[in-house]
Amino acid sequence: MPLQHLRLIHTSDTHLGDHLGHPSSNIALQKVVCETILLRADFLLLAGDVFDNERISDETVNFFLNEISKLETPVILLPGNHDLMHDTSIYKREVFRDPPNNLFIFKEENGEIIEFDDQGIKFWGKAMSEHSPSFQPLSPLPHPERNTWFIGMAHGHFEAIETNSGRSSLISPAEINKSPFNYIALGHWDLYTDVSQEQNLAVYSGCPMTVGDKSGPGFVSLVDLDPEKGTLYDKWSMKS
Template sequence: MPRFLHTADWQIGRYYSRFDNDDAVALAEARYTAIERLAQLAVDEQCDAVVVAGDVFDAQTVSDRTIRRVFNALAAFEGPWVMLPGNHDAALAESVWTRAQRLGAVPGNVHLALAPGVVELPEQAMVVLAAPLTQRHTHSDLTEAFDQWQTAPGLIRVGLAHGSVQGVLAEGIDSANPIAPDRVERARLDYLALGDWHGVKQINPRTWYSGTPEPERFRNNDAGVALVVDISGPGTEPIVTPHRIGQFEWVQWREHLSVPTDLDQVLTRLDELEAPAVLDLRLTGEVDLAGERRLLQALSVAEAKHRSVQCDRSGLSLQPTDDDIAALNADGYLGDVITELREQQASDDGARALPARDALALLTGLLMDRSGANASAADGNGTRVSGEQPS
């Protein structure tokens, strides 16, 4: 009974320009770690083979070092790997794959499916029908050739392709590299292993997208997974088992704060978020000074706990209460400045509103620090703190 690992969309060489350099490097490094985890999973699950459904590399222009690191990361699993070029690493006349071959980086147990055809794995009781992309985009279904390819009886027929199943995936991505939704029936496939969609998705019992093994987008599409596939014999329905591979969970929250309990809920979710995560948080609404301080404290704690925490507070209005203003002792000129900044913050002109919010946060923060310092100085000069017993 053949058992194989289905994975895709490694996107090695991707750079995360939206993040700070330290985070960008760590996220890129996690993609290499994902390959090592895949190899170890294949060993642990006693897989007979690994099939990779395209986009091993994010671009044709990755460095020689990157190419060597990818193939070095396969070392734990010594069985056959079948790798398919996708749209990011298409099998051009001169490509990342031809460079890998010239470098001598491709191990003997790795089969590069650089041309359409059948990869025979008789020891594993399976054959892989491969439809590599030889250019970034095509408008014909390359898997149509599977219908005509004959293979030895008694061997599992596994299709390997990279593209979009027509009429199934989201509108707007069905235009290039099309794949017929009934290809498994037409080509008598026992399983069709697909890449291009970056999350796990079952099209039918025999057709699956494995998704990327390491998430790289803020989408709720169950990324970070690899599939272990068991097929007891030709014509039998496969048993597909997802395995979590990803190191970082990518989480995106959009929260509007209207009342204090809204902030309480956000801070609770932040505290309970399982580490390590990559968090993109956008807050709108309004918050008072005490809430602002609590939020900044919670974000500071989260930044040390998670891989990356990015919080957009440009839509979050800072609204000191009357009690806040009174506690700052901001009368006279300072009181007038705070009032003016509050008015500018409410402006529809973003060029005025955002700087006003930042200035208000800075000014009130300084005043709160000064109030705290004055209170501490007073306590040190003989003023008893509430609750303290005289000696």
């Protein structure tokens, strides 16, 4: 089957439920949902830290689920260090028993593929269960896939190996370089940052809103998978 043209919206770090640190996160999520519809995206990617912590209310979770259910677009969610996938995970609460059927959540800490045969696209990611130096969001990498778009998702801190900081959930330039993906949707950083290594594309979308006292619009990454031109991506303002 030939590759299809597909459009992705990639965002992360909404930190829902953190009313002090991220006061405009609810509005930002609503904007992301609107833009996903207006831009006719085929998939919405949430690259971790969707929720701020495990003490958030069920009301916050229900707000999120209600927003997601407004979309027909599949939503691919990778847990991050603020919304870990472990025993007491937000994603294991009762309210997640019957999620909208367009919501797909990575659950395996060793990595898994979520695939959409009809559209010819696969997503790979490792659900973080512990934010520690032993968790490596892009290692080991999966094998390349043929005749399909292949998108990686990772939540962690990008750093050159030589820096040797010993920080948690590190992502190295070498891993991006060796990766089999058409694009890697990264989360963990507040600001849009392109950390691509030559042809291997990897981008932090940053928050869809600004963080701190001055709340305002942020950015998402708008990704077009074009059968002829390959992966095209752009920093897309959430203004308007």
